[in-house]
Amino acid sequence: MSGMKNTEPADAVDFKSASGSDKRIINQFLKEVKGFVDWILLAGAGPATHTGRKVIHDPVWGTHRYDEFEVRLIDTPIVQRLRHVHQTAFTYLTYPSTQHTRFEHTLGVTAQMGRLFRALSEKFEHNNTGENKKDLLEDKLRRTLRAAAILHDCGHGFMSHSSEEFYGSHKEIKTLKKYHPFKKASPHEIMSYLIIDSAPFRNFLKQLKDSCNADIDEELLKNAIVGHVATPFDHFKIDMLNGPFDADKLDYLARDGYTSGLPLKIDMDRLWYSLDVNDVGEFKRLTVDWGGVSSLEQIVFSKMTLFPAVYHHQKVRTCDCMLKAILEYIRDNKISLRKNNLNMDFGRAIHSLYFTDAEFFEQLSNKNKNKELQLLLDALRYRRLLKRAIVISFDTVADENQLYEFMKHQKSDPGFYRDLACRIWKAAGEPGLKYQVWVDCPSDVKFDFVDDTWISPLSKGEAPMPLTDFFSMKQYANQYKHRKWRGHVFCRAEDTEIIAKACVKVFKKSPLNMRFKPLAFKLCHLAPPPDLI
Amino acid sequence: MSTICVPSDVVLGVLCQFKGNTRFPADVPKAHTAFCKLANSEKFKDLFRGFIFDESRQYPYSADVSFALDRLQQASLLACINPRLNEFMVSESLSKYKASLLKSGMFSKDEIKLLKDASVHFLKAMRE
Numbered sequence: 189m190s191g192m193k194n195t196e197p198a199d200a201v202d203f204k205s206a207s208g209s210d211k212r213i214i215n216q217f218l219k220e221v222k223g224f225v226d227w228i229l230l231a232g233a234g235p236a237t238h239t240g241r242k243v244i245h246d247p248v249w250g251t252h253r254y255d256e257f258e259v260r261l262i263d264t265p266i267v268q269r270l271r272h273v274h275q276t277a278f279t280y281l282t283y284p285s286t287q288h289t290r291f292e293h294t295l296g297v298t299a300q301m302g303r304l305f306r307a308l309s310e311k312f313e314h315n316n317t318g319e320n321k322k323d324l325l326e327d328k329l330r331r332t333l334r335a336a337a338i339l340h341d342c343g344h345g346f347m348s349h350s351s352e353e354f355y356g357s358h359k360e361i362k363t364l365k366k367y368h369p370f371k372k373a374s375p376h377e378i379m380s381y382l383i384i385d386s387a388p389f390r391n392f393l394k395q396l397k398d399s400c401n402a403d404i405d406e407e408l409l410k411n412a413i414v415g416h417v418a419t420p421f422d423h424f425k426i427d428m429l430n431g432p433f434d435a436d437k438l439d440y441l442a443r444d445g446y447t448s449g450l451p452l453k454i455d456m457d458r459l460w461y462s463l464d465v466n467d468v469g470e471f472k473r474l475t476v477d478w479g480g481v482s483s484l485e486q487i488v489f490s491k492m493t494l495f496p497a498v499y500h501h502q503k504v505r506t507c508d509c510m511l512k513a514i515l516e517y518i519r520d521n522k523i524s525l526r527k528n529n530l531n532m533d534f535g536r537a538i539h540s541l542y543f544t545d546a547e548f549f550e551q552l553s554n555k556n557k558n559k560e561l562q563l564l565l566d567a568l569r570y571r572r573l574l575k576r577a578i579v580i581s582f583d584t585v586a587d588e589n590q591l592y593e594f595m596k597h598q599k600s601d602p603g604f605y606r607d608l609a610c611r612i613w614k615a616a617g618e619p620g621l622k623y624q625v626w627v628d629c630p631s632d633v634k635f636d637f638v639d640d641t642w643i644s645p646l647s648k649g650e651a652p653m654p655l656t657d658f659f660s661m662k663q664y665a666n667q668y669k670h671r672k673w674r675g676h677v678f679c680r681a682e683d684t685e686i687i688a689k690a691c692v693k694v695f696k697k698s699p700l701n702m703r704f705k706p707l708a709f710k711l712c713h714l715a716p717p718p719d720l721i
Numbered sequence: 722m723s724t725i726c727v728p729s730d731v732v733l734g735v736l737c738q739f740k741g742n743t744r745f746p747a748d749v750p751k752a753h754t755a756f757c758k759l760a761n762s763e764k765f766k767d768l769f770r771g772f773i774f775d776e777s778r779q780y781p782y783s784a785d786v787s788f789a790l791d792r793l794q795q796a797s798l799l800a801c802i803n804p805r806l807n808e809f810m811v812s813e814s815l816s817k818y819k820a821s822l823l824k825s826g827m828f829s830k831d832e833i834k835l836l837k838d839a840s841v842h843f844l845k846a847m848r849e
Binding site (some may be wrong): 416589667 | 772791798
């Protein structure tokens with residue numbers, strides 16, 4: 189196609205079999221991941237002193253036991269680092285109690301994985317259909333999936349998804365996503381996989397397995413994290429960590445809802461009671477009995493509620509843009525941050541792993557000779573947030589075609605929005621810094637899992653039914669999210685009026701040809717410019 | 722700022738070949754499967770070269786197809802407002818894109834012909 193940006197697709201090959209320039213990019217990245225793992229495993233903490241089991245109390249799920257192998261895995265610096273990475277990034281600047289970290293979430297996912305496994309075991313113990321499903325649940329599988337739960341988020345950079353928005357579009361991640369097993373994986377899942385697959389971590393895991401006499405399937409562990417189904421028989425195992433109602437989702441919905449004060453409710457008992465494993469075509473899948481459909485609906489409703497209220501809240505989006513501004517400033521101005529004798533300019537995806545949230549801000553604070561950087565940093569630290577100059581949504585744009593033209597770049601060409609923001613800043617007469625004007629097009633909330641959710645057959649011999657046959661949950665959720673989705677232009681509080689006027693001019697030009705309704709400004713508490721439509 | 726063709730434009734290019742108010746089942750897995758089949762065919766593989774399909778799962782999933790269908794719905798170009806929410810309907814606005822495909826500079830004449838052929842295969846697969 190005349191302007192198509194994407195490169196040639198890779199066939200269904202493993203990333204290790206990539207060739208040409210892809211191979212060079214991937215090999216370089218694998219080296220960087222190895223360097224990171226080498227560094228963090230020897231981070232100076234020394235071996236953990238605790239041996240034996242541990243009981244950990246959690247406000248969301250109560251008391252849960254972790255065996256010695258799991259405790260020693262949790263005690264590695266790779267997982268301990270997650271104690272200092274906020275689960276929901278900057279949401280605490282809007283919902284002050286969302287201070288929870290990836291570490292608590294990790295423990296929660298492991299607890300949920302344990303309960304999911306136990307629920308299935310109990311079900312199969314009392315199975316009266318004549319089918320023997322008990323053999324599906326070996327102890328090795330339980331141990332593998334719990335280890336996968338412990339390690340599933342170890343590839344998160346500082347500030348979780350906020351830094352992921354930045355490094356997710358780096359070439360090493362884009363290249364890996366063309367290959368198995370990363371075709372459906374998100375950037376942090378790819379990082380987690382590569383950390384576990386690195387030679388130093390494999391050595392560590394081998395020693396740990398030997399000393400705890402623990403048997404785990406390392407391939408399945410990694411595939412569960414990235415959601416890769418290696419064989420049709422394995423699908424139900426992958427479903428438990430990376431499926432329609434997986435342990436990860438169950439924890440983050442409950443935990444993020446609890447800390448943000450949103451009263452979300454999922455009937456977990458009913459869900460556990462109704463779990464099953466059935467054949468769907470050639471695949472073995474995790475399914476739910478008819479009686480558990482209401483729990484599945486609650487999962488969808490919870491996700492629907494959390495996105496507009498928390499993850500895509502305009503103040504949260506502002507903070508994400510302000511973080512990207514800092515990262516962009518560092519990159520553009522070649523600010524030197526040193527870690528492990530490396531210069532961290534965030535031009536490489538791996539750089540985000542070297543920092544925890546506090547370390548990132550602390551390191552930058554030491555660069556206080558740079559007044560502009562300090563300005564950007566203090567604005568985020570002391571919550572002097574950018575404000576909305578315009579709202580871009582279904583009900584604020586004059587023509588639907590224009591909205592599509594605006595949104596279509598979000599996945600494959602995020603640089604488009606930066607270019608647009610710079611044009612707006614220039615058209616407004618360059619107020620402040622260019623890093624203080626942002627066009628935000630949030631990623632789409634995904635409800636794809638609804639299309640892939642299966643209901644157990646009522647009687648033996650019948651085939652499972654897709655959830656969508658009961659109720660068009662996916663389309664219902666889509667209708668909701670489409671009307672809740674909002675893009676924005678953010679800028680300094682004192683510039684909102686001139687930036688709003690500049691937006692009208694710049695958006696009106698090709699290729700967007702976009703015109704706004706008065707509501708686009710009213711939602712920002714601004715008077716609509718007179719020459720609007 | 723130049724016009725850039727992104728994978729969702731290919732989905733748009735296929736769907737805009739239909740007349741306004743054309744309906745087909747809102748069966749998303751089937752849509753992914755139909756696009757995957759096109760992407761794997763010798764005739765259309767160049768047209769879909771930016772698409773990545775994960776064929777290891779229950780149905781061949783593509784984040785590009787998912788993104789395109791979602792964004793087209795979000796912009797009300799592809800509707801799903803029928804009472805049971807089980808059919809997609811091509812809007813009049815979407816079908817008007819057909820006239821501007823060549824002018825937009827995103828597709829060549831040959832590619833537009835391919836889009837037309839692909840749309841026939843796609844609709845047939847969706848209605849099977």
